[in-house]
Amino acid sequence: MRDDGLDRAIDAAGGIAQLARKIGISQPSVSNWTRVPAQRVVVVESATGVSRNDLRPDLYGEQAGSAELVDPIDAARAQEYALLATLLSAPPSKRLLDRLAALTGDATPLGRAHAALADAAASAVAAQVEREYFDLFVGLGRGELLPYASYYLTGFLNERPLSRLRADLTALGIERLANNSEPEDHAAILCEVMSGLADGSFDASPEAQRAFFEKHVSPWMGRLFADMESAGNVNFYRTVGALGRTFIEIETEAFTFAN
Template identity: 45%
Template sequence: MSTVTAALAEPPALLPEDADRAGFYGVLANLLAAPPSDALLAALAAAAPLEADPAVPEGAALAAAWAQLCAAAGQADGEAVRTEWNTLFCGTGRPPVLPYASFYETGFLMEKPLARVRDDLAALGLARETGCGEPEDHLAALCDAMRALISDGRHGIAMQTPFFQRHLQRWIGRCCADMKAAADARFYRAVGDFAAAFFAVEARALSFET
C-alpha cells in the first residue's frame, strides 16, 4: 500500500543493494500502513534469507531479524495478525504504539515535525497519496518516502541521508522499542525487531556516505 506518490520519469536501474533497501522500506511501509493481507504474509514466509558479512554486526543482526520475521509470517494466522495490527495502532483510546515523528519528538500529534516532513516532501516532488488518512509523519509514510527516493534513482545518497536523519533517525529506535514491548505484540514484535535492525544498518551506511 503506497502512502506517497511522485510524478517521475522512468527511473534508472538500481544497484542490487539499493533495490534491497527500497524493498525493505516497502515491506515496512506495507506492514505499518494497514493490516497485512494473507498475500503479504505468504510472500514474507517464502522470502529468501539474507546473506550477511559476519564481520559487520549490524548486517548479521539484520539477517537474523529478517529470518525471524519470515518465520513469524509463516506461522501467523492472518486474521489474528490483522486483529493485532488494529489493537496496536488503532486501539480504543490511546493505542499502544503511535508511530508518528511528531509524537516521539514533541509528545503530541500534528506538530512541527509534520510540517517539516511536508515541506521536504514537497521540495522532493512527493505527496501523500489521495485517500490516505494518515499524516505524512506516520512511519509507514516516511518508509514509503524513503522507498520512493531510492527507487527514483535520481535522489542519491546526498538527498536520502538528510531525509533519513531529519525525519527518522532521531526517534525510530524508541518507536521500534515500543512496538517490541507492547503487551499485545506477537507478530509485530518480529516486525519491531526487523525494523530496529534495518534502521541500524541504514544509519551506519548513510553515515559513512556523508
C-alpha cells in the first residue's frame, strides 16, 4: 500500500507513468514503490512540487522544525546538488523551466552560471529541451554522452569504479533502489547522494563526505560537465554543463582546503 506522500506525488505528476517519465526511471519501478525512496526524494520534489517534508516526513519532518541545525552553506550545497541531480535524471518540465527562469545571479562564477541557466530556461521550449536531453544521454542506441563514472574512468560500463561505489554506499547505509536498472554510478544518482550527505539526510561525518566526493565525484564529473558545455546542438544543457563544472570546481577547492 502506498503512503500518503507517494500518492500526492503521483497525483501532482498526473499518474504513475508521468511521474516515472519526469524523474527518468521506468514505470514498473515507480509502481513497486510503497513510499518515495530516500535517494529519490529531492528529484521527486523538484519534478512534482510536493515538498520533501510531505514526501518523507520520517526523514525530513523533524529536520524541517530544526533547520537551524543544518549549516547554511551545506544547505545551499545540498540544493545545488539536488538541482543537478534533477536535470541529469530527466529533462525539465515546463513547470521546472519556469522556476529556473526565476533564478537570480551575482558577480561570482556560480552566480553567473545561475544567471545563464535562468536566461536559457526563460527562452527554452520544453519539447526542445527534452530533445536535447534525449540526444545527449539516451539517443538511438546511445547518447552523445554516457554519464557514468565507470565509463569516464575506464572507458567501459559497469567496471570496478561501480563495484567500489556500491561497497561505499553499503558502508554508508545507502541501499540500492529495488527494480532500478540504472547503475549507481550515474551522475544524477551521485548528485542525489551528495545532496543527502550535505543536508544530513544520510548520516556521515564531514571526513566521510569528503572521502566520498574525492573518490567517486571529483575524478570525473567535472569532465562530464565540460563535455556537456562543448556538446553539439544543445543550448539549455550547455548552461547546465557550465553550472555543474563551476560547482564541482568550487567543491573540489573547498574539500582540498578543508583537508
